[in-house]
Amino acid sequence: MGAFLDKPKMEKHNAHGEGNGLRYGLSSMQGWRVEMEDAHTAVMGLPYGLSLWSFFAVYDGHAGSQVARYCCEHLLEHITSNPDFRGAGTDTGGEPSAENVKSGIRTGFLQIDEHMRAMSERKHGTDRSGSTAVGIMMSPQHFYFINCGDSRALLSRKGRVHFFTQDHKPSNPLEKERIQNAGGSVMIQRVNGSLAVSRALGDFDYKCVHGKGPTEQLVSPEPEVYEIARSETEDEFVILACDGIWDVMGNEELCGFVRSRLEVTDDLERVCNEIVDTCLYKGSRDNMSVVLVCFPGAPKINPEAVKREAELDKYLQNREGGACKKANK
Numbered sequence: 001m002g003a004f005l006d007k008p009k010m011e012k013h014n015a016h017g018e019g020n021g022l023r024y025g026l027s028s029m030q031g032w033r034v035e036m037e038d039a040h041t042a043v044m045g046l047p048y049g050l051s052l053w054s055f056f057a058v059y060d061g062h063a064g065s066q067v068a069r070y071c072c073e074h075l076l077e078h079i080t081s082n083p084d085f086r087g088a089g090t091d092t093g094g095e096p097s098a099e100n101v102k103s104g105i106r107t108g109f110l111q112i113d114e115h116m117r118a119m120s121e122r123k124h125g126t127d128r129s130g131s132t133a134v135g136i137m138m139s140p141q142h143f144y145f146i147n148c149g150d151s152r153a154l155l156s157r158k159g160r161v162h163f164f165t166q167d168h169k170p171s172n173p174l175e176k177e178r179i180q181n182a183g184g185s186v187m188i189q190r191v192n193g194s195l196a197v198s199r200a201l202g203d204f205d206y207k208c209v210h211g212k213g214p215t216e217q218l219v220s221p222e223p224e225v226y227e228i229a230r231s232e233t234e235d236e237f238v239i240l241a242c243d244g245i246w247d248v249m250g251n252e253e254l255c256g257f258v259r260s261r262l263e264v265t266d267d268l269e270r271v272c273n274e275i276v277d278t279c280l281y282k283g284s285r286d287n288m289s290v291v292l293v294c295f296p297g298a299p300k301i302n303p304e305a306v307k308r309e310a311e312l313d314k315y316l317q318n319r320e321g322g323a324c325k326k327a328n329k
Contacts, residue, residue, distance in 0.1 A: 004032045008280060014269045019044040020054050020138070021296065025268025028289035029276045031244065037061030038242055038289040039072035041135070047080050050095065050139075057135030058289050060151050060242035062195075064129030067202030070116060071131055078115070079108030079137075101137065101144055102225045109133075109148060110214055113201050113221035120204060130195075130203030133223065134165060134240050136293070143230055143238070148223040149197045150243050154251055155228065156236040161255045163228060167243075168199035175199070182209045184218040191218055199223075231297075237262075238293040241275075244286030248279050258292065263305035268292050 009030040016025040030036040046053040061068030085104020132149025147165035175198035187193035206219035
């Protein structure tokens with residue numbers, strides 16, 4: 001079946017944690033793909049005295065898992081250790097300004113991309129893999145949403161989708177203009193008819209145009225960074241997920257799904273597993289990874305919702321039992 005298995009691998013990797021006024025859970029599944037190319041990062045308490053800061057990210061690899069794996073282990077280090085991020089404040093025990101953070105995130109992405117290129121060239125160019133990256137860095141006052149590629153982040157506030165990142169697709173007008181300026185083309189909504197994302201880490205075969213800087217290549221490693229002030233009472237949760245999730249669930253649909261599940265359970269791993277299972281049953285053929293970060297304003301368990309769920313489970317069990325009896329007659 002080409003790049004697909006005869007049946008999906010449904011085993012899940014899970015993790016959860018809490019601190020800094022938040023709780024998180026995550027789930028990832030290989031699904032129908034022949035290889036698991038996704039990776040993720042979940043860190044509470046950042047270096048250089050930023051103990052109240054947190055960082056979460058999902059990396060969706062393609063053409064191999066090497067870039068995604070390397071980024072999950074080293075991207076945060078590249079961001080927080082560069083002078084643009086640290087600015088003047090962090091050296092004296094203070095926090096970086098919003099402009100420092102945004103500049104440092106961008107610099108970190110460009111640095112790690114160049115670092116991976118150098119490593120690949122030392123290995124005689126054997127690694128052709130790439131990866132999208134979607135993440136969120138949280139200070140006590142701000143969210144910094146980070147996106148490079150077509151994975152997506154979503155913020156639920158006051159019971160609705162308040163913000164979501166924009167996918168970087170080759171057919172987007174600004175992305176298409178950059179691709180064409182670099183001598184490339186967009187065919188069947190892909191870079192040179194091949195790659196389905198216009199920004200990514202790695203993918204060095206698409207970053208070889210002489211006379212063009214790193215952000216002017218066919219595929220750019222530059223992230224978009226969005227700063228949003230936090231609301232202690234209104235912020236509910238953030239979802240980070242690869243396109244294996246978003247291909248089959250829209251923003252409003254997934255936001256509503258999570259809100260309804262949080263009224264039934266406070267087990268965030270369970271909620272993430274239900275998202276992944278639902279997307280598999282809805283026809284997703286890709287690797288699937290989702291990180292759910294909940295804040296104090298998230299929906300709480302609702303006894304009425306729990307009761308309805310229990311009644312539905314009982315009803316379904318009775319129907320299944322009846323069907324089995326008929327089959328055995």
